Amino acid sequence: MTRVEALFPSLLFMIVAGLLVAGFTVLGYSWPVIAFPFGAGAIMCALCVVEVARTIAGHRPRTLSEEEELEPLTWSSVAWVFALGGFVYGLGFVFGPAAYLLVYLRANGSSWRLSIAIGAASLLVTWGLFIKVLRVLLPTQPLWML
Amino acid sequence: MLEAFLSAGGQIFQPAVLAAMAFALPIGLIVGLLPGISGISALAFLIPFTFGMQPLVGLAFLLASYAAVSQGGSMTAILLGVPGEVSNAATVMDGHKLAKAGKAGYAIGAALMASAIGGLFGCALLIILLPIMQPVILSFASPENFFLSLAGIAFIAVLSSGAPSRGLIAGSLGIFMSLFGYDPIEGVPRFWMGSEYLLDGFRLIPLALGLFAIPEILALMSSGKSIARQGSVEQISFRQGIEGALAVFRHWGMTLRSSALGSVIGVMPGVGGTTATFVAYAAARQTAANPETFGQGRIEGVIAPEAAKNAEEGGALVPTLALGIPGSASMAMLLGAFLVVGLQPGPEFLAKHMDLALALAYICALANFAASFLMFLLSRTLVYVTRVPGRVLAPILLVFVVIGTYAAQNSATDVLYVFIFGVLGVAMERLNYNRPALLLGFVLGETIERYFQVSLKAYGWLFFMRPVSIAIIVIALVCLLWPSRRQIASLWGRR
Amino acid sequence: MPRNHRHRIDRRALLALGLSAGVAVMAPMPVSAQDSGAFLKGETVRIYVGYSPGGGYDAYARMLAPHFEKRTGATVVVENRPGGQGLTALNQLVRVKPDGLTMMMLNGEGAVMSQLIKQAGVAYDMGTVSMLGRALIEQHVLIVGPNMPDDVKGLMGLKRKIKFSATGRTDNLGDYAAVTCEALKLDCQIITGYKGSKEAGLAVMNGEVDALAISEGSGVEYAQGGRAKLIATIGHQRSELAPNVGLLHEIVQLGPDQKWWLDFRLGIKAVGRSIVAPPGVPADRLQHLQRVWREIMTDPAVMAEGARTQRPLKYEEPGKSQQIVRDLLQTLPANKLNDVNEVLLKKYSS
Numbered sequence: 001m002t003r004v005e006a007l008f009p010s011l012l013f014m015i016v017a018g019l020l021v022a023g024f025t026v027l028g029y030s031w032p033v034i035a036f037p038f039g040a041g042a043i044m045c046a047l048c049v050v051e052v053a054r055t056i057a058g059h060r061p062r063t064l065s066e067e068e069e070l071e072p073l074t075w076s077s078v079a080w081v082f083a084l085g086g087f088v089y090g091l092g093f094v095f096g097p098a099a100y101l102l103v104y105l106r107a108n109g110s111s112w113r114l115s116i117a118i119g120a121a122s123l124l125v126t127w128g129l130f131i132k133v134l135r136v137l138l139p140t141q142p143l144w145m146l
Numbered sequence: 147m148l149e150a151f152l153s154a155g156g157q158i159f160q161p162a163v164l165a166a167m168a169f170a171l172p173i174g175l176i177v178g179l180l181p182g183i184s185g186i187s188a189l190a191f192l193i194p195f196t197f198g199m200q201p202l203v204g205l206a207f208l209l210a211s212y213a214a215v216s217q218g219g220s221m222t223a224i225l226l227g228v229p230g231e232v233s234n235a236a237t238v239m240d241g242h243k244l245a246k247a248g249k250a251g252y253a254i255g256a257a258l259m260a261s262a263i264g265g266l267f268g269c270a271l272l273i274i275l276l277p278i279m280q281p282v283i284l285s286f287a288s289p290e291n292f293f294l295s296l297a298g299i300a301f302i303a304v305l306s307s308g309a310p311s312r313g314l315i316a317g318s319l320g321i322f323m324s325l326f327g328y329d330p331i332e333g334v335p336r337f338w339m340g341s342e343y344l345l346d347g348f349r350l351i352p353l354a355l356g357l358f359a360i361p362e363i364l365a366l367m368s369s370g371k372s373i374a375r376q377g378s379v380e381q382i383s384f385r386q387g388i389e390g391a392l393a394v395f396r397h398w399g400m401t402l403r404s405s406a407l408g409s410v411i412g413v414m415p416g417v418g419g420t421t422a423t424f425v426a427y428a429a430a431r432q433t434a435a436n437p438e439t440f441g442q443g444r445i446e447g448v449i450a451p452e453a454a455k456n457a458e459e460g461g462a463l464v465p466t467l468a469l470g471i472p473g474s475a476s477m478a479m480l481l482g483a484f485l486v487v488g489l490q491p492g493p494e495f496l497a498k499h500m501d502l503a504l505a506l507a508y509i510c511a512l513a514n515f516a517a518s519f520l521m522f523l524l525s526r527t528l529v530y531v532t533r534v535p536g537r538v539l540a541p542i543l544l545v546f547v548v549i550g551t552y553a554a555q556n557s558a559t560d561v562l563y564v565f566i567f568g569v570l571g572v573a574m575e576r577l578n579y580n581r582p583a584l585l586l587g588f589v590l591g592e593t594i595e596r597y598f599q600v601s602l603k604a605y606g607w608l609f610f611m612r613p614v615s616i617a618i619i620v621i622a623l624v625c626l627l628w629p630s631r632r633q634i635a636s637l638w639g640r641r
Numbered sequence: 642m643p644r645n646h647r648h649r650i651d652r653r654a655l656l657a658l659g660l661s662a663g664v665a666v667m668a669p670m671p672v673s674a675q676d677s678g679a680f681l682k683g684e685t686v687r688i689y690v691g692y693s694p695g696g697g698y699d700a701y702a703r704m705l706a707p708h709f710e711k712r713t714g715a716t717v718v719v720e721n722r723p724g725g726q727g728l729t730a731l732n733q734l735v736r737v738k739p740d741g742l743t744m745m746m747l748n749g750e751g752a753v754m755s756q757l758i759k760q761a762g763v764a765y766d767m768g769t770v771s772m773l774g775r776a777l778i779e780q781h782v783l784i785v786g787p788n789m790p791d792d793v794k795g796l797m798g799l800k801r802k803i804k805f806s807a808t809g810r811t812d813n814l815g816d817y818a819a820v821t822c823e824a825l826k827l828d829c830q831i832i833t834g835y836k837g838s839k840e841a842g843l844a845v846m847n848g849e850v851d852a853l854a855i856s857e858g859s860g861v862e863y864a865q866g867g868r869a870k871l872i873a874t875i876g877h878q879r880s881e882l883a884p885n886v887g888l889l890h891e892i893v894q895l896g897p898d899q900k901w902w903l904d905f906r907l908g909i910k911a912v913g914r915s916i917v918a919p920p921g922v923p924a925d926r927l928q929h930l931q932r933v934w935r936e937i938m939t940d941p942a943v944m945a946e947g948a949r950t951q952r953p954l955k956y957e958e959p960g961k962s963q964q965i966v967r968d969l970l971q972t973l974p975a976n977k978l979n980d981v982n983e984v985l986l987k988k989y990s991s
Contacts, residue, residue, distance in 0.1 A: 009315065010575055018321060019337055033334045036595040037325045044318035051311055073572070077367035077540075081360065084544055085565060093552060097545040108370070108537040118538075122545060134191045135718050136553045137687070143558060190721065280868075284847040328726065330834040332990075333809045335761050342732055345725040345762045415843065469846075470862065471839045478837075479740055482696055488950045493866045496907035556720050596834045603832045604804060604849045 006055045009048035016041045080104060093138035094131070098122040154504035157202060158512070166203045167210040167509065171516055174211035175524065178218015181228045181359060181543055182550020184351060188215040189479050191553075200454040201487040203503060206509050208483050212476060213513035216459065217261060217521045220452055224253045225373065225531050225541065228359040232350065233455050234587055236423040238358060240440065240447025247443055248374040250529045251383070253402035255390025256445050257452045258518040258525070260401060263394065264453030265514030267405035268412065268460020272467075272507045275413070277500070279468035280493060286414045289609045290618060294414065295590045297622035298421040301428035302583045313580040320587025321594070323348055329598040343559045347592075352551060352560045354585060361545045361575040364568075366536030366543070373532040373539070387525050391444050394453075400430050401453050402448055408454030412461025415471045420589045424582070426454030432628045460510055467491050467503045485590025659977050677929040680741060682714040688736055688916075689745040691727030697952075698727075701776055701914060702746040704952055710936045715742075725762055726809070728755060731917075732764040739919040741926035744773060749912030753966060754811040757973075758982055767912075768970045769920035771927055772959035774934035777952075780880045781817050782860035783873040783889075785852045786845050793873050793892045796841035796852070797825055804850040805831045806841035810986050816906060817854035819985050821875055823902040824895055831989040845869050857882050857953070877907060896950055905981070911965045913957070931959050 020041045023029045042053075088096035098119040105115035130136045139146060157163070162308070166364040170192075192211050196204035219230015224241035237257065243255040275282070302317035324336045327347025338344040366373070394401055404426040411422040430450035431440045439449050462473030470492040472478035484491050496503055521528075531539070551560050574581050601609040610616070627634060659827045674677040688706060690699045699721060706717040722730040737743045753767050769770040783793070790796050796803065805822075805923050807815030815831050822829035832850060835841040846868045855863070873889050874880045889895070889903065916934055918927070923956060937943055938956040947954045973981070 005577055008573055008579075012315070013317060016319075023337070027337075029334065029336065030332075032599075033329050033332055033336065036591075036598075037322060037336060040318050040321040040325065044315060044322055047311060047315045047318060051315060054311075071365055071369040071371075073364055074368040079365050080367055080541075081364055081544060081568070082550060082565065084541075085561070088548060088561070090633065093549060097549065101541055101545060104541040105538065110538060113539070118542065126549060130553060131547065134553075135194070136191065137685070137718050137720065138549065138552060138555070139558070193694055194719075197703060284843075287844065287847050287849045328809075329808075333811070333833075334759065338762070342725065342729055342762060342764070345729060346723075415840070469843065471843055479694060482694065482700060485697075485700060485951045490862065490951060492862055493868070494862075555724075556722050557724075593836075596836065600834045600844075600849075601830055603830065603834075604844075 002055060002058075006052050009051045009055075013045050013048040017045050056128075089143045092140045092142050094123065094126045094140045096142075097126060149501075151424050151501075151504060153501040153633070154161060154508055157501065157505045158206070158508050160202075162200065162203045163206045163509075166199070166207040167513060167516070170207045170210035171214045171513070173519055174214025175218055175517070177211075178230060179221055179528075180213035180218075180550060181222045181226055181230075182269065182355060182545055182547040183230075184354075184550075184554065185212065185215045185219055185231045186476055186479060187550065187554040188212075189476060193479065193483050193513070196483055196487065199487065200321075201348050201489050202505060204487045205480075205483065205506060206513075208480060209506065209509050210513040210516070212459075212480070213265070213456075213510070214517040214520070215515045216456065217258065220257050220261065220455070221254065221521065221528055224257060224448070225250055225468060225528060226359075227362045227373075227511045228543075228547075229354060232354055232420045232585055233423040233451070233458075235354070235358070236396060236427040236451035237448055237455075239427075239582060240442070240444050241281075243441070243443035243641060244445070244448070245373055245532050246375055248532075249386065249443070250374065250532045251386030251525060252390040252393075252445070252529065254446050254525045255387030255522070256393050256448050258387075258522050259391035259394040260404075260449040260452035260516040261456045262515050263401055264405040264408055264458075265456035265460060265518075267402070267453075268409040268457035269463075269507050269511035269514070270460075271409045271413075272463050272510065273416055276468060276496065276503055276507070279413075281412070283415065283465050283469055285614055287612075288597045288604060289601045289612055289615045291414065292594065292601050293610070293615050293618045293622075294411070294421065294564065295594045295597060297618060298337060298425060298590050299587065299594065300622060300626060301424055302580075302586055309578045309580070312578055313583045316574065316579045316581065316583040317587040320584035320589075321591030322587075323353075323584075324591030325595065330592065331599050331627050337338070343557075348588070349555070350588070351554050352563035353567050353588060355547050355551060356564045356569075357571035357574065357581045359543065360564065361572045363540045363544050363547070364572060366540035367535075370535060370537040372535050386529075387522060390445070391522075394449055397449055398445055400433070401449055403433075404430060404438050404450040404453040405457040408457030409461035411454075412458035413464045415465040415469075420586070422454045422458035423451035424586050426450040429625055434624055456514055460514075463506065463510060467506065468493065470495070494505055575618050623629025646914050649707060677925050678933075680714055680926055681929075684715050684742055686713075686715040686717045687720050687743045688717060689730045689743070691722060691724070691730035691745070693723045693746065694721050698746045698748065698914065700950075701952055703706050704947060704950065705746075705776070705916075705937060705943070708940070708943055709933065712933055717950075726755075726812070727751060728760075728762060728765075730985055731770075732762075734917070735765045735770065735919050737919050739771070739921040739923075741918065741922050741930055744916055744918050744930075746776070747915050747917045749775070749915045749917075749962070749966075750811075750813055750909050751811065751812045753909050753969060754816060754985075756970065757978070758811060760781050760811070766920075766970075767966050771918040771920055772963045772966075773918055773927075774918040774938055774959050775911075775913045775915045775957035776938055776954055778910060778957065780857040780878070780920050781854055781875045781910075782812070782857050782871055782880060782883065782886065783821060783852060783854055783875055784845060784860050784864055784869045784871050786850070786869060787867055788848060789851055789870065791870060791872065792891070793825070793887075796828060797893070798873065802828050802830045803852055805852050805854065805989075806835050806850040807830060807831055807833045807853075808835050808837060808841060808842040809833050812838075814838060814853065814855060816985055817875060818852070819989055820902040820906040821854050821889070822989060823984055824889060825893060826897040826899065829989045833909065833990075840870070844981050875903070875907075876910075902984070908965060908969060911957070912962050913955075915959075915962060934959075 023034045084100050085099040101122050102115050102119040130138050219234045223229045223234040223237040224245050227238050227242035229235040229238050241253045328335050335345045407426045408422040427450050430446045431437045462477045465471045465473045466477040472481050548561050551564050688702045690702050692698050702719045710717050734745045756763050756767050779979055805818040818831050842863045845853045861871045861882045871886055874886050875889055938954050944954045
């Protein structure tokens, strides 16, 4: 846990410091342009360094997970969350969500009736409410076709 | 003046106006309850419907739907941990904890009553101030906006209990992120890296949804359990809601203070309404006993931001109506709606149509109450949401988030960024980096730079030597140092 | 008797038939117009707006959309695509298929200016964008704070730096301020960074800055009640909203160099708020669209509606706007371009 805890501020430090260095060198921003990002970024980097040091030295503020007994995340749930992106990319914003709901619900223990009902409701909301009533043109075609 | 009051009262009780409100409230409630749809997006969807309506009718429609949508945003903040707007992020901290403990009804009841009272306060202030508003607004220039935003940032440190250094990292990261895109002075796009999407920098809606909604959805999917993890023994009833409403009166001093803070901050054009809820939350924390338990489910952590939020909207109507200068982003949109129905807010408007302006203030108050009451009636049904198993709720929530994000600005890249920020959100949640702090930094960072640069150019380095600026600095310092006042007093005594 | 009656009826029927046939044959059948508009019937047409809902461009698009629907049978959707100060939407527009079904309500002046100074992120060429018609051209006026001199001569006589407010360098506030300062040879400081034009106006009212060059509608509004003073119109024609306010070149004698700056900026203004389409729209569709928009924007009923709701219409032929843009972008000599960059971006920044 300590390693993960130290990793996060280290990553932040590297990204922000890297951007700032790029800003001064490669991107060539003038001082008025880079001043505020430098200020905020430098403060953040300094705080990250302190945080990493304290974490490694063993001082650990209570993390939320311990306090709260948060459920550990499963890799399958991560996959499912990103899967919606895939469905939307492949089937558009109307059929993608409907198909996703159908597949997810069925695969996770809901009955056919519930899965189909919710999928149909999704079609109603996306096509009926958003496209027809609110005139927000959610793409019905797959995104790779646009 | 009196005729204006009476005439305004007469105007709002026309059938068309009341019908517009009656129509707008349920629509606003439903739209506001959809996670992924922020208050501003909802307003954007609804503005086209007002084309062709009579002025007061159209505005009543919008004000009522906005009041309802705000309530919806508070509900999703409590029930789902997904803020409807940035200003709801303050409610998430304690409100969602209560929901997880099975006390969603309690939090909702408190939130609704606090909103109603805050809204009433804000609208009352609006009515009192409208006639005399102009000189007050004109005394708030760029330096004042700068110091107010700075004070807002300072409160970031207060927001995160248990890990203040991590809260500060979150806040400064937020500020850094807000500075991507066109710099306000020279117009040079910073760190856009050739991506057209980043010319304006990161966008608020994907950030807010990614930070709050994705971690919540992931947790629900992983556990498969409902949001209310414990305490599902308790029967769902109105009892909890009524208890929550009564809690507002138990803490009446804090409620009034938060309402006052909200309306005053709302009156200042430029700072925008997001700071009001955070400042109120922080002030409540500073003045409460056992401040370190904030963030664990203190009811004051729900009452304060909710009261401030609605008070702020009433306050924001003041510069909008008095000078035609929007006091917040939603007011900017409302201003557009004014023009749509053929009105031009400003001193001329007030001189000629004071009764119309007052009528809007009444509608504001009425809509707040009506929305709170309707939402209260719905609250029992809403609490069921916290009992729905995660394996059913989570995918539905995710779909709403994705669709709501696209609908906001017609951009599929926004949806991509929701997932990117989702990764950040998960890391921050698990490692106890305060996410509202990041959001606050993100909202205020660019504002701070903007007003600092302008103040410097317009006044030189002595720009802080202005009475209102000094007043803001003093009040902010007092507020920040209040919990430590005993130590400071003893240090002073020992001198 | 019945037989005769029937005959008469038959003859009448025949006559009626013959007459209708004749009328049908003779009636003008606008065959070509119907064909040329066929690509729109029943289709969904998008109008991009580069700003969030509730703004001026959005309001214009939404006002005109129903009229377009009525005349073409298409369904019009106004899509707000904010970003890049209105330019991201234009970047996206020029990449879309040029089938005539996607258009944009464009801030033409801003687009031309950004292209002229080669702002980062410009991925379009205003010279090739298809113009469908200009909706509005806005006069700009010069307003000063309540404690400033009452007229331009007084302003020129001030012995200190005159502060202007603006949101950016080429936002229709900053650039007008820059050319005004060039033309009047004022010692100026243009303070950019205000959030919007309303905040820039507020800065004049509370004395934070001295002056502002802003569109006539806003200028007249801010000048009410003595909160600011409207001292000149920056244009070739007097403003209809403030006909008593003199033009800059009427008030002050301007040398040819100074005049050049005003003419340069006012030339760009002619592009105004326009409806545009991607480059490469087929000629027949382009002409049809231009005709439809001309009909809409010159229709007295529509113009009256616009006037009533703070959205006046001042139509201009697309051909004219196109020519102006091409002239500007192609015939500006290189040294002048340098001068333009210098004046707009650097000269008055501190």
